[in-house]
Amino acid sequence: MVPKRHVIPKILVVDDEPDAVELIRFNLKAAGYEVITAADGDEALKKARALLPDLILLDLMLPEVDGLEVCKILRRDQRVSATPIIMLTAKAAEIDRVLGLELGADDYVTKPFSPRELILRVKRLLRSGAAAETKSDEITFKDLHLDIPRHLASVKGKAVDLTATEFKLLTVLAQRRGRVQSREQLLQDVWEYDNLIDTRTVDTHMRRLREKLGTVAKYLDTVRGVGYRFLEE
Amino acid sequence: MVPKRHVIPKILVVDDEPDAVELIRFNLKAAGYEVITAADGDEALKKARALLPDLILLDLMLPEVDGLEVCKILRRDQRVSATPIIMLTAKAAEIDRVLGLELGADDYVTKPFSPRELILRVKRLLRSGAAAETKSDEITFKDLHLDIPRHLASVKGKAVDLTATEFKLLTVLAQRRGRVQSREQLLQDVWEYDNLIDTRTVDTHMRRLREKLGTVAKYLDTVRGVGYRFLEE
DNA sequence: CGGCATTGTTACAGTTTCGTGACGCATCAT
């Protein structure tokens, strides 16, 4: 499903300005990544498909096929649709425009950027591994399937009837798979701003979820004294 | 936990020209920052690691270990790799600027600079929250791996089940690797303002940690009459 | 070697935290 990760993360840098490419290459290599480059959209598409990089740094302004187009095409390609993409743009204002187009980049960096900032974003996206997956509007993990826009949950293909709150709680946990969420955090994200709610309420909803989820319940893990998490394995 | 930002941002100024240092110190203090200084590369490295400043002002030309080298070394050190660095350089030459940036500085200022300009850049970097948000959320050292957001500890890749307190204690020690922490200090950082607790409690938790950590236990070092530390080698 | 201070170890009781079932209230379609 998700393309396998390389031991040394492989990063495809797509930019037509040689200076920028070299600066990025230097820093990524120093940070321990393998770097491949492409100077235009066609080359980018070819290399992305052939070499299956773990992450793509994509300049917005490219000759021929521009960055937006490349991004869209990549997102439609099964093999690379899950690969995180960081967009490079010259102007902060462009980000708004890009966001408006909803084309599924995972992060944005405006030029000029500090290498440290870039590396940090790269690290973050690579670490979150499931980056693309968590952004998508469906989540499948083990026996569980969540279709977020349709508000449908199923275990082993069998629909499970969840209330709105239960669904949202499960979604938040599944999207942050592996990471512990405190009750406060969950209240904020699931119940939104309603700080008047008792933290123990979360427990009750967890219980109801567990009850309904059958075999999936064992992935709903309590971390005593901290919060809850959706197990990764 | 992530090393917390100091309430008053602490800035390390590294320069071997006393006049320049004083000028900077005066202006930073006037702007409400705490200032510490180092006159050469070795001192800079030591202080950066021991005092964990929120930002570093680093002169490019230093006796012994020069600024570039210091920058490189700091970037490799997990504890300070996320600390923003501003390079100070006497030469306006573009070459130096690029070199500095490639080595991971976040900004640069050419001498002579106006105090106002310097303060503005300092503020910008501190504000960008870069420091806080980017401090590493995992720690790997020898056989030990700590993933803080996931609340996972593992030794040689095998998960170790730690309670909330144990996890936090270990995290604090690992983050301050090499430095001895007094029991009082640990109580403050791990137990947070709960000064009613007996210092011997720390001992008990250390024991529990050692028991659970197997081969890593040998890095949990007792400094008789002082406290505990996580050994560096 | 002996005495003192400090730390390691063990056991245990008190406390905290969590899962669970029950309850009352609000909403809503019938």
Next chain:
DNA sequence: ATGATGCGTCACGAAACTGTAACAATGCCG
């Protein structure tokens, strides 16, 4: 209206965690 459904809170018991004290072991000083 009324019954069903969802939600938030509460109370209780079980289990896990934590702090402390008491004792053993160790290091340190002369």
